[in-house]
Amino acid sequence: MDSAQNHKLPSPIHIVTSSTCAEFTHLLQSLRQSTVVGLDAEWKPRRSSQPDSSPFPPVTLLQIACQFQAEKSDEGPKSEVFLVDLLWVPLGDVYQPIKEMFESESIIKLGFRFKQDLVFLSHTFSSQGCEPGFDLVAPFLDITNIYFRLKNQNSAKRCSKDTKSLATVCEELLGISLSKELQCSDWSSRPLSEEQIQYAAADAFYLLEIFSIFQQNIVNEGECVASVSEGDDDHCRMMQSILRDFGDKIVLKESDKVPKNTKKKVKQRKCINGNKKENVEVSTEWQGPAPWELSVGGDGFPKFLCDVMIEGLAKHLRCVGIDAALPSSKKPDPRELLNQAYKEKRVLLTRDIKLLRYQYLAENQVYKVKSLLKNDQLVEVIETFKLSISEDQLMSRCTKCNGSFIQKPLTIEEAVEASKGFQVIPSCLFDKNLEFWKCTTCYQLYWEGTQYRHAVDKFVAICKLKD
Numbered sequence: 001m002d003s004a005q006n007h008k009l010p011s012p013i014h015i016v017t018s019s020t021c022a023e024f025t026h027l028l029q030s031l032r033q034s035t036v037v038g039l040d041a042e043w044k045p046r047r048s049s050q051p052d053s054s055p056f057p058p059v060t061l062l063q064i065a066c067q068f069q070a071e072k073s074d075e076g077p078k079s080e081v082f083l084v085d086l087l088w089v090p091l092g093d094v095y096q097p098i099k100e101m102f103e104s105e106s107i108i109k110l111g112f113r114f115k116q117d118l119v120f121l122s123h124t125f126s127s128q129g130c131e132p133g134f135d136l137v138a139p140f141l142d143i144t145n146i147y148f149r150l151k152n153q154n155s156a157k158r159c160s161k162d163t164k165s166l167a168t169v170c171e172e173l174l175g176i177s178l179s180k181e182l183q184c185s186d187w188s189s190r191p192l193s194e195e196q197i198q199y200a201a202a203d204a205f206y207l208l209e210i211f212s213i214f215q216q217n218i219v220n221e222g223e224c225v226a227s228v229s230e231g232d233d234d235h236c237r238m239m240q241s242i243l244r245d246f247g248d249k250i251v252l253k254e255s256d257k258v259p260k261n262t263k264k265k266v267k268q269r270k271c272i273n274g275n276k277k278e279n280v281e282v283s284t285e286w287q288g289p290a291p292w293e294l295s296v297g298g299d300g301f302p303k304f305l306c307d308v309m310i311e312g313l314a315k316h317l318r319c320v321g322i323d324a325a326l327p328s329s330k331k332p333d334p335r336e337l338l339n340q341a342y343k344e345k346r347v348l349l350t351r352d353i354k355l356l357r358y359q360y361l362a363e364n365q366v367y368k369v370k371s372l373l374k375n376d377q378l379v380e381v382i383e384t385f386k387l388s389i390s391e392d393q394l395m396s397r398c399t400k401c402n403g404s405f406i407q408k409p410l411t412i413e414e415a416v417e418a419s420k421g422f423q424v425i426p427s428c429l430f431d432k433n434l435e436f437w438k439c440t441t442c443y444q445l446y447w448e449g450t451q452y453r454h455a456v457d458k459f460v461a462i463c464k465l466k467d
């Protein structure tokens with residue numbers, strides 16, 4: 001239908017991190033000129049299995065894509081994308097401009113099922129003293145309605161309304177495939193990654209692009225006399241005609257601002273894309289801070305306890321230098337496991353969903369591993385917990401018992417002496433001038449032979465340390 005190259009994100013993407021920065025002034029200026037804005041918001045995904053967590057996650061990012069007429073009227077509309085970092089900008093400073101934009105009759109607001117975002121956004125602001133939050137967005141156009149309008153005008157049959165994600169809509173109307181992985185990424189960690197910035201900006205900007213197609217379509221249909229780029233008056237008339245026929249508004253009632261038992265649904269609105277696998281991930285999303293973090297009284301070193309089902313993952317973690325304990329018994333009682341995790345400030349890694357339901361373990365102390373294969377599991381854990389792995393960490397821990405190594409390597413003579421009675425050192429190593437390392441806990445000896453080098457290469461590849 002259309003091609004991706006035609007829908008390039010405006011550059012640069014303006015990130016508003018304070019109310020004194022130039023980007024903030026720029027945002028206010030753009031809002032004053034805008035006739036259409038695309039809106040989206042991001043928050044940190046929560047685990048729906050945690051009944052006691054707040055039903056309103058704090059919104060951490062508000063994306064505003066502004067469209068306005070260029071100063072020279074023959075240039076057509078201009079777009080700018082702003083990411084308002086709600087973790088950094090004092091909310092009191094952006095509350096009024098956002099509220100005014102939401103309620104301004106001269107700005108059409110575009111969103112994709114934006115009501116949920118508004119509920120969370122409103123709660124985020126009102127809980128910080130910006131009363132009464134937000135309760136009106138008007139005039140508003142839901143992109144879903146525009147999509148169905150565009151899709152259905154040539155066919156009498158209406159397609160099902162509840163199966164379209166923004167990704168599907170963008171793909172069909174703009175020929176763009178939005179990345180789905182980032183939807184559930186941690187929107188509360190800073191700095192945002194370049195991918196997160198692009199993704200967040202795209203979500204708001206493509207709303208403008210879809211709206212442009214819609215406008216052009218209306219012009220072509222002759223429902224309106226003006227074209228998109230013609231004079232101000234004509235443009236104004238077209239907007240009015242669109243609003244008359246398609247305009248809507250979002251009004252939050254008091255009952256919308258009260259927590260409902262719909263957390264699961266809420267999460268899914270952000271996280272499903274017709275993909276079953278992602279559904280499972282939704283309910284098991286990691287909640288930080290990890291128990292080893294300094295801010296919660298830990299020592300700063302990641303520590304895990306692997307359930308018996310994922311013993312292989314424990315060994316892999318040890319190979320990359322991460323402290324990964326195993327339960328002391330082969331068939332541990334869940335309570336034993338949870339106690340050990342709690343006492344030693346470890347995160348329990350498990351594939352057993354039942355363990356997630358134990359209420360007395362803090363939500364940041366258990367994580368359900370989704371991947372099946374241990375290499376994938378390792379990558380999953382590294383990514384989820386943002387572990388930094390360096391090459392000199394590889395093979396720095398006893399894979400047998402999770403113990404650490406002695407400070408100084410042993411010579412062959414010392415190693416032979418140390419191995420007496422429980423470990424045989426192959427005689428072929430004797431003339432190789434190798435260094436030996438001893439586990440301080442189980443006294444197992446390791447040396448940097450062929451096996452060691454293969455293992456290092458393997459983990460360098462898995463952890464992509466060479467990129």
Ligand SMILES: [Zn+2]
Binds near residue numbers: 403
């Ligand atoms: Zn050991």
